[in-house]
Amino acid sequence: MLRQTAISCLVAALVLPAGARTRPHYGGTLHVEVEGDPWQRSSGLARSLVLDGLTAMSPDGTAQPALAVDWKSENGNHRWQFRLRPGVHFQDGSLLNSAAVVASLTDICGAGCPWTAIRAIGSSVIFTSDSPLANLPELLAGDDYRIALAGAGNPVTAPVGTGPFQFTAFSNGILTLAANENCWQGRPFLDAIEIRTNRSIQYQWLDLSVGRADLVEVPAEQLRQAHDQRLTVVAASSVSLLALAVSDSGALANPNLRAAIALAIDRGALSNVIFQKQGEITASLLPAEVTGYGFLLPAERDLNKAHELRGGVAPPLLTFAAEGGPAMQLAAQRIALNLRDAGFNVQVVASGASQHVDLTLRRVALESIQPQPALESILRAAGLAIQVSESTPEGLYKIERQILDAHTLIPLLYLPRAWAVGGRARDLRLSLEGTPQLANVSLSDVQPEAAP
Amino acid sequence: MKPTSGFHRVAHFAILLLSLSASIGLAANDASSPWEKPAAALAEQIAAILGPAQAQLIIRNNSQIPTNEIPVIRRLLEQDLKARSIQASGAESANIIRVTLSENLRERLWIAEIIEGNETRLAMVRVEPASLQQQASISGVTLRKQAVFTTLQPVIAALQTADNLVVIEPEEIAIFAHSPDGWKEQTRVGIGQKRPLPRDPRAVVYPAPNGQGFEAWVAGMSCSGSPQPSADWTIHCRESDDPWFLTPPQSTQNGVSADMNIQVTPLRAFYNSARDYFTGVVTPSMGADLPPFYTAVLLPRSDGGGLLLNGIDGKLMLATGGALKAVSGARDWGSDFVLLSSGCGAGTQIVASGSGEATADSLRAYDLPALEAIPASAPLTMDGTVSALWSAPDDKSIFAVVRKPAAAGQNDSYEVDRVTANCN
Numbered sequence: 001m002l003r004q005t006a007i008s009c010l011v012a013a014l015v016l017p018a019g020a021r022t023r024p025h026y027g028g029t030l031h032v033e034v035e036g037d038p039w040q041r042s043s044g045l046a047r048s049l050v051l052d053g054l055t056a057m058s059p060d061g062t063a064q065p066a067l068a069v070d071w072k073s074e075n076g077n078h079r080w081q082f083r084l085r086p087g088v089h090f091q092d093g094s095l096l097n098s099a100a101v102v103a104s105l106t107d108i109c110g111a112g113c114p115w116t117a118i119r120a121i122g123s124s125v126i127f128t129s130d131s132p133l134a135n136l137p138e139l140l141a142g143d144d145y146r147i148a149l150a151g152a153g154n155p156v157t158a159p160v161g162t163g164p165f166q167f168t169a170f171s172n173g174i175l176t177l178a179a180n181e182n183c184w185q186g187r188p189f190l191d192a193i194e195i196r197t198n199r200s201i202q203y204q205w206l207d208l209s210v211g212r213a214d215l216v217e218v219p220a221e222q223l224r225q226a227h228d229q230r231l232t233v234v235a236a237s238s239v240s241l242l243a244l245a246v247s248d249s250g251a252l253a254n255p256n257l258r259a260a261i262a263l264a265i266d267r268g269a270l271s272n273v274i275f276q277k278q279g280e281i282t283a284s285l286l287p288a289e290v291t292g293y294g295f296l297l298p299a300e301r302d303l304n305k306a307h308e309l310r311g312g313v314a315p316p317l318l319t320f321a322a323e324g325g326p327a328m329q330l331a332a333q334r335i336a337l338n339l340r341d342a343g344f345n346v347q348v349v350a351s352g353a354s355q356h357v358d359l360t361l362r363r364v365a366l367e368s369i370q371p372q373p374a375l376e377s378i379l380r381a382a383g384l385a386i387q388v389s390e391s392t393p394e395g396l397y398k399i400e401r402q403i404l405d406a407h408t409l410i411p412l413l414y415l416p417r418a419w420a421v422g423g424r425a426r427d428l429r430l431s432l433e434g435t436p437q438l439a440n441v442s443l444s445d446v447q448p449e450a451a452p
Numbered sequence: 453m454k455p456t457s458g459f460h461r462v463a464h465f466a467i468l469l470l471s472l473s474a475s476i477g478l479a480a481n482d483a484s485s486p487w488e489k490p491a492a493a494l495a496e497q498i499a500a501i502l503g504p505a506q507a508q509l510i511i512r513n514n515s516q517i518p519t520n521e522i523p524v525i526r527r528l529l530e531q532d533l534k535a536r537s538i539q540a541s542g543a544e545s546a547n548i549i550r551v552t553l554s555e556n557l558r559e560r561l562w563i564a565e566i567i568e569g570n571e572t573r574l575a576m577v578r579v580e581p582a583s584l585q586q587q588a589s590i591s592g593v594t595l596r597k598q599a600v601f602t603t604l605q606p607v608i609a610a611l612q613t614a615d616n617l618v619v620i621e622p623e624e625i626a627i628f629a630h631s632p633d634g635w636k637e638q639t640r641v642g643i644g645q646k647r648p649l650p651r652d653p654r655a656v657v658y659p660a661p662n663g664q665g666f667e668a669w670v671a672g673m674s675c676s677g678s679p680q681p682s683a684d685w686t687i688h689c690r691e692s693d694d695p696w697f698l699t700p701p702q703s704t705q706n707g708v709s710a711d712m713n714i715q716v717t718p719l720r721a722f723y724n725s726a727r728d729y730f731t732g733v734v735t736p737s738m739g740a741d742l743p744p745f746y747t748a749v750l751l752p753r754s755d756g757g758g759l760l761l762n763g764i765d766g767k768l769m770l771a772t773g774g775a776l777k778a779v780s781g782a783r784d785w786g787s788d789f790v791l792l793s794s795g796c797g798a799g800t801q802i803v804a805s806g807s808g809e810a811t812a813d814s815l816r817a818y819d820l821p822a823l824e825a826i827p828a829s830a831p832l833t834m835d836g837t838v839s840a841l842w843s844a845p846d847d848k849s850i851f852a853v854v855r856k857p858a859a860a861g862q863n864d865s866y867e868v869d870r871v872t873a874n875c876n
Contacts, residue, residue, distance in 0.1 A: 023746050023787040026727050059863055186651040292554040292561035295514060369557055393561055394576050
């Protein structure tokens with residue numbers, strides 16, 4: 001049975017209960033702590049606060065207007081025209097125009113863009129491509145395509161955008177963002193956000209408990225512990241896919257060996273032991289809530305079949321790397337154990353090693369709940385440049401099946417993204433991919449400021 | 453033949469009657485069943501794969517379809533398969549049709565796995581989701597609500613006239629006209645703000661003093677609209693820092709409250725459009741220095757009346773007789789309240805939104821005989837967040853904008869509700 005709780009978390013509309021409620025007050029500084037780099041692509045908190053896209057993802061997973069007010073496609077989705085919102089300014093006061101958008105998008109992906117050409121015509125941006133881009137509006141809502149003013153600020157650590165907050169300083173590991181008074185979506189309630197970077201989870205929780213932080217991270221594997229400690233947790237479930245990327249060259253060129261690897265993995269143990277039962281076991285690339293056909297793809301371990309498929313072949317030592325922190329390393333160790341049970345000789349190596357890696361454990365963010373763009377984004381993140389032209393469940397199932405039958409990408413678990421929040425932050429919601437939407441957050445203990 | 457006893461005859465007749473009515477009920481159920489089309493479509497696909505055959509039919513429910521619907525679906529599938537020469541049989545059959553009633557965020561999905569020996573083939577059909585029904589419960593001095601208008605666009609204020617609905621959105625004003633299918637959009641114009649909007653924009657809209665059209669104030673702008681003989685509307689907006697009306701000009705007749713026979717002067721207040729509150733400067737002056745506030749209503753009381761306001765610090769105050777007095781009993785109040793001339797009890801009540809969890813807001817009527825708010829009704833559940841509240845021009849009903857939380861995979865919706873009171 002599809003779990004209602006899972007769905008409600010997936011849409012990420014978790015709102016914290018408030019006490020006595022007035023309209024939100026303007027002012028105050030929110031203190032956030034993160035383990036990694038807030039400018040990191042696809043999950044970095046700072047990027048979503050400073051930069052906007054031409055489109056944004058609506059709760060139902062479709063593209064909605066952002067810096068572009070409307071768009072239309074022509075010539076069988078080979079040509080797209082996006083009309084820009086008038087009167088939007090970058091945080092340095094310069095006007096957003098089509099030339100600035102073209103420059104930004106060209107800086108982002110250069111020759112590797114999904115489109116063939118991009119140009120500015122009046123207040124519109126025109127994309128053309130050799131192959132049809134049916135999902136371009138959804139694609140442009142992704143974090144990779146946020147618009148920054150080219151040539152202003154540091155494009156990586158201090159970009160200038162149009163978002164509700166703007167970069168003001170970074171010192172002693174603390175990134176300070178100030179409210180953008182002229183934000184086209186309205187001035188945020190908060191005056192500023194301070195993001196303490198590279199802070200361990202242990203110290204984050206300590207800071208939350210003594211009131212030094214208002215919002216801290218809760219890794220999936222520590223969700224249960226957070227509940228035990230009575231932290232107020234907001235979570236978006238099924239927002240990142242834990243998957244094993246399998247090389248189809250070298251020792252694993254034989255498809256039977258790759259199939260044996262897929263059958264040897266014990267997803268249940270991975271979920272129960274490493275991720276403390278917080279992951280949703282999956283053998284499909286898209287979550288079951290998104291497709292409805294997840295049950296057709298068996299996720300059970302079948303060690304006998306794995307042995308049978310290996311057929312006595314003893315491949316040479318396989319190298320195995322995990323992208324991410326300690327939990328990912330532990331998960332890799334666990335999977336390596338499973339593979340050894342099936343007769344594989346596996347060695348876990350450090351991620352980023354220069355040598356060839358046969359197996360890579362990675363997390364891929366789910367950027368949409370519309371199956372077609374979601375599948376495309378997963379495949380893109382996994383390095384598989386496959387255009388998904390089907391949108392029906394039957395068509396998507398066929399595509400997924402085709403990809404999964406190659407056993408180069410083995411879905412394992414869908415993991416939640418969670419945060420613990422202090423008592424003074426109000427109206428916190430998470431985006432689809434689990435990023436806190438801080439522009440709408442206000443603080444309950446700020447004194448209302450005088451009229452500006 | 454052994455004669456049948458009277459008891460047995462009655463029992464047989466009762467059973468016959470029950471069976472008959474059950475059959476009629478089931479037939480009626482099946483006839484109007486929403487599952488007919490998907491069942492037929494799935495059977496069609498199964499038949500195309502399997503051809504004439506016998507097969508064991510297994511159904512499992514992975515969806516929110518109620519369990520008591522499953523026999524109906526099974527019966528429909530069996531009928532549709534039989535019509536296509538596929539006979540549902542027992543476990544001894546070599547063929548298996550395993551139907552899973554599944555669903556995703558947008559729709560129901562029925563999947564048939566047709567298993568012939570080692571080969572499994574699939575058939576899928578999509579089923580439209582069923583609509584939800586909601587009920588509101590009411591008791592005490594009873595508040596009732598009636599949905600007037602629902603939209604996916606944010607609504608910050610609205611005005612219902614005899615023929616039209618004026619809807620104020622953050623950046624546009626839309627005029628809707630009655631049609632057989634409900635409200636139909638007639639005109640839509642941009643407000644044309646040059647300054648960025650605040651994060652939670654507010655507005656007020658009142659009937660124009662001449663009774664034709666409307667006047668509206670939104671952050672930094674004021675607008676007026678009037679209907680034209682061609683059924684079209686003329687709407688003009690201009691930048692303005694003029695004070696907003698706190699009381700609808702139409703609520704008085706020649707400056708006299710119809711209910712209380714008390715002199716009432718339309719009250720206006722200056723609005724901080726960047727921070728979404730009233731500055732505390734009102735005209736004409738109330739004789740006391742008012743703090744910045746979110747909402748205020750003019751109370752027609754026998755002791756001369758007063759201005760009830762909630763400060764941006766959350767405190768409820770009554771400005772009366774040149775003094776500002778704290779009002780108790782408002783711990784459960786949110787930021788929005790309005791006056792309702794119900795005719796019950798003292799004649800008027802304050803209706804306030806709740807201060808509880810924002811996604812399950814409620815409205816409740818209160819009496820304010822002195823400086824303590826006393827509940828006069830049970831809370832009326834609003835199934836969402838009350839984001840705006842105002843009195844109808846005649847004060848005999850109130851309107852609320854309720855932001856309804858999104859169902860899975862959908863956008864939040866906005867509902868304009870008319871709330872009235874019945875005396876017990």
